[in-house]
């Protein structure tokens with residue numbers, strides 16, 4: 001791709017697309033936009049939600065950022081690009097769907113996996129931004145410690161989507177719209193190797209082929225997400241435990257040597273207790289969830 005190709009590409013768009021769809025553009029100019037979906041996707045040049053879904057102009061409102069992340073709701077006077085796009089989509093456009101679209105081979109997620117445990121790096125916007133997913137990284141490292149790097153990256157790519165979905169529910173007007181049934185939240189994952197789009201099923205806690213599971217339920221506040229921003233730490237162990245049992249493509253099955261470790265059940269319990277210690281939730285609030293099958 002050269003700069004000249006961009007200009008030639010626009011010439012083709014103007015001569016072919018714009019002229020043949022002049023009615024659509026006239027309508028969009030006169031009536032304004034009324035997209036039904038907000039898609040939050042990665043800035044990665046290989047992942048364009050409009051191309052992947054063969055959307056037309058006016059179909060989707062989108063925000064793209066490093067690693068397709070949604071920060072938690074924060075009421076302060078800083079510059080919130082992603083949050084302002086979510087606000088406009090929900091409050092003004094009244095979209096019916098918000099889709100968080102992560103993807104395989106995500107450079108932002110790889111950076112998250114390799115980022116230091118220390119607190120925010122003030123010299124790097126990227127390190128600060130991807131720290132949103134640190135909770136997912138902690139869970140993946142705790143539960144899939146014995147897995148290959150590829151397996152851990154895939155798990156982190158997918159569990160970061162869950163963190164973002166959970167963070168979406170920390171926005172009060174998102175939560176209200178979801179509870180009123182006006183807004184539906186979905187997590188999608190583009191598997192670039194196989195050209196497949198997977199959707200998160202909150203009932204099975206699996207990412208499933210959306211072409212085979214076309215009626216995937218949306219995320220609701222009852223899917224172990226209804227406990228505020230900290231709750232994803234409770235959902236992730238179950239999700240990751242199931243992911244662990246899901247066969248991955250042959251190329252990703254390079255296993256690390258096994259070491260003597262605590263049984264998985266004990267590690268999950270240990271992890272839940274660590275989460276409780278570092279969160280605003282007390283163990284007494286978490287215990288019923290543990291009893292309900294978390295560990």
Ligand SMILES: [Zn+2]
Pocket residue numbers: 042043044066067068103105106107108109
């Ligand atoms: Zn990416």
